[in-house]
Amino acid sequence: MAEDLNWAIGGEAGDGIDSTGKIFAQALSRAGRHVFTSKDFASRIRGGYTAYKIRTSVDQVQSVVDRLDILVALTQRTIDENVDELHEGSAVIYDGERSWEADIPDGVTGVDVPLKSIAEEAGGAIMRNTVALGAACEITGFDVEYLDESLEKRFGGKGSKIVENNKEAARMGQEYVRENYDVDLGYDLETTDEDYVLLNGNEAIGMGALAAGCRFYAGYPITPATSIMEYLTGRIEDYGGHVVQAEDELSAINMALGAARGGARAMTATSGAGVDLMTETFGLVAQSETPLVITDVQRSGPSTGMPTKQEQGDLNMALYGGHGEVPRFVVAPTSITECFWKTVEAFNLAEKYQTPVFLVSDLAMSVTEQTFPPEAFDMDEVEIDRGKLVDDDDEVDEWLDAQGRFRAHAVTDDGISPRAIPGTEEGAHMSTGLEHDELGRRTEDQDERVQQVDKRFRKVETAEKREDWDYREFGDEDADNLVISWGSNEGALVEALDYLEEDVRVISVPYIFPRPDLSDEIEAANEVIVVEANATGQFADLLEHDALTRVKRINKYTGVRFKADELAEEISEQLSVEVSAQ
């Protein structure tokens, strides 16, 4: 892989950290470099700490590493929080005129730039972060002109004067370093002619929903799911859709269910605490055979846990939440592009099988922005399958009983019944959370009960046969060592291969239920390690159950995502340990 650069800006919440970081990330992307961003939030002690981190290379980057090359520190805490990641070749840009005395670690180059004074000279102290960006450009050999387009994007709405001032501020920052320092840390950011788009997982989910024809979204604000709702608001209307902020998640899921009964492709998204409330309605969605996409952007639990931290702790809830036995699909995208494609797929699965589909993402993926060629989201590839929607007279006729009543829950070979939506003539029917007959009318008849339970689960069996529940594979296919992961760990794992000396086969699983049968792969491997961001190894438990064997586990539940280099070390360590007695 080409050389990567790890850059960060950190300070207090309210310092404009995010938007400054984003400007730099966009500039890198416009310069044809790949970017992978991540955010640090700390709990609100001492005014809080937040950082926006960028890893960039001309090759694709899909993980963070434990190394920081350039740090723009607006507070001493920013330096302290990152001290372990700084090294001999690192530079810290700081403002020596600020009241705090910067404590620069030994061996690290301190670059004191009077950010505030320069910004004032350029037109206002508020632009001090932009001055810092200019300084960073100088140190990294990155042409300051690349900042222009992203400054326009960010400040264009505020008038050309503000844009021009910012451009000037950046140049003055660059100039200051050029004149006062002779730092050569060997960084020289190469550019390419590629045009990349830069987006995060939640934006990809929102865009996937629009591409798939989602027209109704109801939600209740919760980190880290809210940005899906924010993305859709202002865009879904262009397609005749609507977003509602509901009074709570109990309502949100029921509104979405209502819209789906009306025939719309509908979605709700939340995080763990909201899924708890929505659980009340899962059974109804399944029992009434309503197509619905429910997104869980996981965060650290239980209870309010660490609400701005990473975790993959909701797997069991997605699989088993709700009383009774509820057929459902659980899909967990493994990358940002997959957030898009799996969302499209989730809508198709929901309508084809008239079943709730859980789309399980996580905080790390929701805040990470990554570059991709736009073709990675080729809209011509989007297919829409509405399943057994019946809308003309002939089709409806086929499903009427002898008395002319529509059999909305008809027992069929594949388990799938016809679906008529309001307005379809002769299609009127009732659906209910109660056990019902083919017409949707309540029943406690033993035979009818068994028929309906079987038909609902038969849909899952049909889906198991008809759809591809494949996995993604990386590394050395013939290696004896197998590392398995689900959801967002894929990127870190793939990059960990670059650091690993051992040959490893990596299987990344996007389907939790139904899921690919990995028993053969597990059996063939010498060592099997399952990587996931939770304490108990929920996915490892499933695989052990599937393959009737034991696997090794790497679990991280610090609230911080996996990093490629750290993961490589852990895998190495596990591989050198004997398998425990079975």
Place this chain on the structure above:
Amino acid sequence: MSSDVRFTDFKSDKQPTWCPGCGDFGTMNGMMKALAETGNDPDNTFVVAGIGCSGKIGTYMHSYALHGVHGRALPVGTGVKMARPDIEVMVAGGDGDGYSIGAGHFVHAVRRNVDMSYVVMDNRIYGLTKGQASPTSRSDFETSTTPEGPKQPPVNPLALALASGASFIAQSFASDALRHQEIVQEAIEHDGFGFVNVFSPCVTFNDVDTYDYFRDNLVDLEEEGHDPTDYEAAKEVILDSDKEYQGVMYQDENSVPYHEKHGVTEDMSEIPEGAPDDAMDLVREFY
């Protein structure tokens, strides 16, 4: 919509299992007649039913319908109407369903003013679970779980609606068939959220709020010359806890329903067969 719709078209062939004499028979009849009278037919109507004896109407009526989770009927109705502005949506449920477990939704549905009707079959008791106190039970009403009465004042749903910014508030009595039907009809025709609290006596578990009680005490606002567009007058009758009123208490003549305010007018069930034509623009936004 066909003009020859009769109210019996809204009847399913399932025989109601309500106790003989239950108020819900009359409440449902009025709803079916009101729907037919306002030019709706079963294929263009969506009924959302709560959970309770009252909630069984979903089964006894014939239309598109969903019988959902206890207390969540209003959000379901909201979703249906937003997705399908062309469909007549009626939500119905009990006093427990609407004012206890679903009270939060009631307040917000009222505020949203979605163009649908909400009929609460208020028997001042939990019927289906066999006679426990409901939020509208009197404070001295003795039940199996409140042997000395709930010892809390009942909720005044009309006042709750008024305080939440309702645009239509009415009350009717299941056994005054004609007036009940008229009032529900007005709720359907109202441009916005048409809320009707219906006295629908439970003959099995409530021996206080009986047919006789309502017959003896009911005051018809129409006969009183009440002007429902007069907010102050409405406030007065709504807050008057000494009398039981029937009629439209309040109607905001300038009510603008949710879909008009928010421009939610399209049939959301219709989507293209692939991504929208200009979908690559969504990607390009991220340059």
